[in-house]
Amino acid sequence: xxxxxxVEVTRGALVESVHRGAMAIVDVEGAVRFALGDVxxxxxxxxxxxxxxxxxxxxxxxADAFGVxxxxxxxxxxxxxxxxxxxxxxxxxxxxxxxGEGDLACGPxxxxxxxxxxAMIAAGQKPSRLHNNCSGKHTGFLTVAKHLKAPxxxxxxxxxxxxxxVLTSLRRLSGIADPxxxxxxxxxxxxAIPLAAFARALAQLAGLRTPGAxxxxxxxxxxxxxxxxxxxxxxxxxxxxxxxxxVKIGAEGVYAAILPQAGLGVAVKIDDGAxxxxxxxxxxxxxxxxxxxxxxxxxxxxxxNTRGALVxxxxxxxxxxxxxx
Amino acid sequence: xxxxxxVEVTRGALVESVHRGAMAIVDVEGAVRFALGDVxxxxxxxxxxxxxxxxxxxxxxxADAFGVxxxxxxxxxxxxxxxxxxxxxxxxxxxxxxxGEGDLACGPxxxxxxxxxxAMIAAGQKPSRLHNNCSGKHTGFLTVAKHLKAPxxxxxxxxxxxxxxVLTSLRRLSGIADPxxxxxxxxxxxxAIPLAAFARALAQLAGLRTPGAxxxxxxxxxxxxxxxxxxxxxxxxxxxxxxxxxVKIGAEGVYAAILPQAGLGVAVKIDDGAxxxxxxxxxxxxxxxxxxxxxxxxxxxxxxNTRGALVxxxxxxxxxxxxxx
Numbered sequence: 001x002x003x004x005x006x007v008e009v010t011r012g013a014l015v016e017s018v019h020r021g022a023m024a025i026v027d028v029e030g031a032v033r034f035a036l037g038d039v040x041x042x043x044x045x046x047x048x049x050x051x052x053x054x055x056x057x058x059x060x061x062x063a064d065a066f067g068v069x070x071x072x073x074x075x076x077x078x079x080x081x082x083x084x085x086x087x088x089x090x091x092x093x094x095x096x097x098x099x100g101e102g103d104l105a106c107g108p109x110x111x112x113x114x115x116x117x118x119a120m121i122a123a124g125q126k127p128s129r130l131h132n133n134c135s136g137k138h139t140g141f142l143t144v145a146k147h148l149k150a151p152x153x154x155x156x157x158x159x160x161x162x163x164x165x166v167l168t169s170l171r172r173l174s175g176i177a178d179p180x181x182x183x184x185x186x187x188x189x190x191x192a193i194p195l196a197a198f199a200r201a202l203a204q205l206a207g208l209r210t211p212g213a214x215x216x217x218x219x220x221x222x223x224x225x226x227x228x229x230x231x232x233x234x235x236x237x238x239x240x241x242x243x244x245x246x247v248k249i250g251a252e253g254v255y256a257a258i259l260p261q262a263g264l265g266v267a268v269k270i271d272d273g274a275x276x277x278x279x280x281x282x283x284x285x286x287x288x289x290x291x292x293x294x295x296x297x298x299x300x301x302x303x304x305n306t307r308g309a310l311v312x313x314x315x316x317x318x319x320x321x322x323x324x325x
Numbered sequence: 326x327x328x329x330x331x332v333e334v335t336r337g338a339l340v341e342s343v344h345r346g347a348m349a350i351v352d353v354e355g356a357v358r359f360a361l362g363d364v365x366x367x368x369x370x371x372x373x374x375x376x377x378x379x380x381x382x383x384x385x386x387x388a389d390a391f392g393v394x395x396x397x398x399x400x401x402x403x404x405x406x407x408x409x410x411x412x413x414x415x416x417x418x419x420x421x422x423x424x425g426e427g428d429l430a431c432g433p434x435x436x437x438x439x440x441x442x443x444a445m446i447a448a449g450q451k452p453s454r455l456h457n458n459c460s461g462k463h464t465g466f467l468t469v470a471k472h473l474k475a476p477x478x479x480x481x482x483x484x485x486x487x488x489x490x491v492l493t494s495l496r497r498l499s500g501i502a503d504p505x506x507x508x509x510x511x512x513x514x515x516x517a518i519p520l521a522a523f524a525r526a527l528a529q530l531a532g533l534r535t536p537g538a539x540x541x542x543x544x545x546x547x548x549x550x551x552x553x554x555x556x557x558x559x560x561x562x563x564x565x566x567x568x569x570x571x572v573k574i575g576a577e578g579v580y581a582a583i584l585p586q587a588g589l590g591v592a593v594k595i596d597d598g599a600x601x602x603x604x605x606x607x608x609x610x611x612x613x614x615x616x617x618x619x620x621x622x623x624x625x626x627x628x629x630n631t632r633g634a635l636v637x638x639x640x641x642x643x644x645x646x647x648x649x650x
Binding site: 002009011012013014016017018019020042043044105106107108109118121122124132180181182183184185186187190192252253270271272273274277305306307308309311312 | 327334336337338339341342343344345367368369430431432433434443446447449457505506507508509510511512515517577578596597598599602630631632633634636637
């Protein structure tokens, strides 16, 4: 039984493309409050895992030992746009822990933020590993490695103490003993668990049922632009939620929301991996849960042509519009 | 009944994302040789329509009247990458028909070809309408308008003689009397017809059953890099097919193939609009039809991380692997 269509993209009078997917909402007691589609098959959590990947930074005591700021905790949870506000902070943090760009295991890529990448091209600058959207997460990993006096080299090996600490946190929060893993875009291990289990883990963070949760949620909600970047979905949703949600997108159509006041975790996976689908799906759910105001219209987006004319719309499909969440 | 999964993207041991879609293969007599999924619902043909949108350029006599070269016919069928080889030819063609960039109804966007766009950024240049991937198609439209002594202004209105000539061609080839239309990314009307009817229209071109077909197919197959651009799917497929296929991708997961020797038309639509799905689906079909050699491996692509390591694979899914085409 294929998953429902969650999001549709129109052009003129027709629906041109559709995004199927699954979604789970779980409460702090671990009860599934809402599920749509297959929430039992393992899905890679991708960058939506970052708030959990950042837990050892707090819970091992590494953050306190190295004077890690809340801005830096936000960067540890970030898929950032490579803007100067991101890269300068990551560089300073790396230096403070006695590391440098060369210690990062992630590869370089151009900043997602166009004005930044255009300025770099104009200046003849190549991207560094600092520009990798995961450089904050990796600096968090390095901070933990330093604190644990574990080797810096190989900190992204799944058997390294840092990754084992992440895995221990994920096991505890999700209840999944043995997650599948693959290699993420940034070379770190990424774990795959059922969507319902992922929502359960996020709900455990929402309920502050692990020591590091408060600090991670506060950091993300206080610094949405550091978790994401100028003009992006996570930034807009966290600003609109105004302290009621920490959200994190992941590659291949994943989206996570941690709702501390509601005591819920929400996990979305779009089958085809489209971010545009995940962004619309999470936004309508946050609207329905009263986390963001529907007047912000974050769950709908115009489709414009190259002349700027309105030619269609991206919107929630029937299964989400009619869902009793 | 949802369409089958045609393409899958793996990471480690799991399938991470999937692309569903439909496909039709029709012969020159109009018989459906193969169909998978819903080939009866109207789908926007997007830029895969360009070989048909270029027919009036030949069939009205406009191309002969204005000395349009085969390179220019290829550009009329193009979603080009905005490389100098594209924009200089379009600019010269526009000038020859007494028009300029300001007459183009398409909006500006940065070239898809990264070295070109980076050079422009470095030089502080803004993109012009010439860089729009459809500027060749629009110049073809303008050439027809000039030849018909129709107004230049409003040449993208659906009631304009140029668009009515396109519609007449599409009706004749597809057998669909009244296609739905919407506005394409380039501001021109785009028509939606069932996938089987679109494949039928493409087969009519393959069978040279309309006067302009020979010239359009020859132009596309002789100049794949002008129809597309450096390093792109259409370029690679047409080179590999070596005269046995003219192919054209469209936005939102559409792909068309015109096979003159086999006498077939092939139309693909990926439900979610992903180009990566359409590229793989058309490639495996061309392999199965013996149009391209499977050793070229165009139907599979590695998924690499930012360090360049192999972390997964994009490949045809079971429904296509096992399809008896």
